[in-house]
Amino acid sequence: MFSGATCLSNDFADIEHNIKPGNIVIIGETHQQPESPRFFKGLVEATIAKYQCVSIGLEIERDQQAIIDDVMAGKEPASKIKIPFPIDHAGMRWMIEQFAELKRQTPCLRVEAIDADQDRDENMANRLADFPADKPILVLLGGLHTLKKVNWTVRSGKPAVAEILANRGFSVKTYPQRWLPEKCTSDQGRISLFVSASDPEALPILNQTLMSLINAKKHRAATDVIDGLVLWKCKGEKV
Incomplete structure (x- = not known):
């Protein structure tokens, strides 16, 4: 299921250009979607081809680092890693094995x-802030962690990973993936499409598929919240 190459319908040069030393690039996902690990692996491979090195951050608790190191050394299979149920799926473990x-x-x-x-966004931001800046940094997180600005309507609202880092002066580039529509017919499959945050269609997608999930006001512009979107459309549908 996961061995084939991701079907990219266009050039993702904007994302690849920004994956470089000095930037923290966060790719957002809806967890357990099979296209996401293939796409993220492709970005990692493109980065290695250009820079040789890359630091990857994953939404897995830090107490699993020792077993991840063993997996990277070929001492253990990825099945040994404890991954939260909402995030875990076969594609995630396949990606780690890759x-x-x-x-x-x-x-x-x-x-x-x-x-x-606990304090997940703050802790993830702290860990990423410690990554060496002389290597490209590429991170895969749930889509809400990619928001660089949120106008909360509740006092309990807290900044996401991207906003915390941006407020500290880090150069953060974020690209949430969105699956539109949520379901395709079983034999359709999906194709990918890049949408810049400055494109007119970015704002309604941002507001309707991300901001609508939390107690926050709709944005008037997408450019100060994200840098772009990766859309996964059903094959045969208009894009």
Whole structure:
């Protein structure tokens, strides 16, 4: 299921250009979607081809780092890693196994567990802030963690990983993936499409599929919230 190459319908040069030393690039996902690990693996491979090294951050609790290191060293299978149920799926573990194969060819590749069991966004931001800035940093998180600005309507609202880092002066680039529509017919499959945050269609997608999930006001512009969107459309539908 996961061995084939991701079907990319266009050039993702904007994302690849920003994956470089000095930037923290966060790719957002809806967890357990099969296209996401293939797409993220493709970005990792493109980064290795250009820079050799890359630091990868995953939404896995830090106490799993030792077992992840063993997986990267070929000592344990990815099935040994404890991954939260809402995030875990076969594609995630396949992706981690693929990173282990890449590490055998590129020793400076690093896979880091950055999550915590409380104050998650703050803790993940702190961990990413400690990543070496002289290597590209590529992170895969749930889509809401990619928001660089949220106008909360409740006092309990807290900034996401991207906003915390941006407020501290880090160069953060974020690209949430969205699946539109949520379901395709069983034989359709999906194709990908890049939408820049400055494109007119970015704002309604941002407001209707991300901001609508939390107690926050709709944005008037997408450019100060995200840098772009990766859309997964059903094959045969208009894009």
